[in-house]
Amino acid sequence: MAVPERCALVVIDVQVGFDDPVWGNRNNPSCEANVEALVRRWREQGRPIVFVRHDSDEGPDSPLAPGQPGNDFKPMVSGEPDLLITKRVHSAFYGKPNLDTWLQDQRVDAVVICGIATDHCCETTARMASDLGYQTFFALDATHAFDRTGPDGQVVTADEICRATAASLHEEFAKVVTTAELVAS
Numbered sequence: 001m002a003v004p005e006r007c008a009l010v011v012i013d014v015q016v017g018f019d020d021p022v023w024g025n026r027n028n029p030s031c032e033a034n035v036e037a038l039v040r041r042w043r044e045q046g047r048p049i050v051f052v053r054h055d056s057d058e059g060p061d062s063p064l065a066p067g068q069p070g071n072d073f074k075p076m077v078s079g080e081p082d083l084l085i086t087k088r089v090h091s092a093f094y095g096k097p098n099l100d101t102w103l104q105d106q107r108v109d110a111v112v113i114c115g116i117a118t119d120h121c122c123e124t125t126a127r128m129a130s131d132l133g134y135q136t137f138f139a140l141d142a143t144h145a146f147d148r149t150g151p152d153g154q155v156v157t158a159d160e161i162c163r164a165t166a167a168s169l170h171e172e173f174a175k176v177v178t179t180a181e182l183v184a185s
Contacts (some may be wrong), residue, residue, distance in 0.1 A: 001177065003185040004135060008048040008103060009038055012115030012122050014077045014090055017054060017063030017070025026122035027158035028059065032180040034142035035114050043079070049080070050099065051081040052092040053121040079104055082106075088123040092148045093132070102117055104178040110135035112182060119161045126174045136174035139182055140166050161177035 018026075026182055042049050054070065056062035063070040081104050087095030103111070111134050112124045122143050129136045145158040145165070170176040 001175075001181050001184050003112070003137065003182060006048075006106070006108045007110035007112060007124075007135075007137070008050055008082075008106070008108045009112045009114070010050045010052060010092060010125065010129075011039065011077055011081075012052045012113065012125060013054045013064075013117070014074050014115050015064060016072045016074055017056075017065075017068070018116050018134065019074075020070060022063060023125040023146045025158060026144050027162060028144040031116070031142060031144040032074060032076050034139065037183055038112065038114055038139060038142055038178055039077065039079070048082045048108060050083045050085060050092070050102075051077060051116055052085045052095060052115070052121070052125075054088060054134035055086045057086055057088050066147075067185040075129060090121045091128050092121070092125045093128045104132065110132075110137070112137040112139055112177075116144060118143040118158075119148075119165045121167065123165050130173040137182065138166070138169050138174040138176045139179055139184060140176050142179050144168040 054064050055066045056064035084097035093099050111129050113122050126138050145161040147158050148156050166176045
């Protein structure tokens with residue numbers, strides 16, 4: 001698998017607040033280690049890295065509220081990124097500063113998406129990246145999701161959500177890949 005030279009790693013919402021029990025059961029305990037491996041590899045190669053942080057506007061009790069410990073990045077998201085985006089919605093493309101403008105200014109034409117949660121901010125950002133014309137790679141094993149309850153009252157497991165996200169994105173909006181494939185590229 002070939003990843004373009006000017007490919008940015010976009011690390012989405014890998015924040016302490018997602019360890020709060022309010023979110024429920026999660027999958028993929030290897031997510032954070034895989035994110036760390038991608039950050040390390042991108043730094044070794046001198047490729048651009050973008051950290052995205054969700055600054056919740058749902059009040060001070062939100063696990064992701066600015067100024068609260070949960071708003072901090074987890075320890076594996078360390079060092080200075082080339083760009084820090086803060087957002088209050090799902091897509092990193094609606095954060096500040098403007099991700100699309102920055103990628104264009106840096107002549108980046110491809111992105112790797114990883115982080116939390118698979119089916120929310122990661123999937124939304126991947127879809128938008130594709131629609132904006134970026135070659136998009138979705139590092140599925142460097143994401144995780146939470147169990148969700150559907151409108152019928154049935155629980156959809158985090159693993160099922162990840163499988164559905166991968167099936168929905170692959171070869172339509174993104175190339176769904178593994179951390180090992182990206183590190184080896």
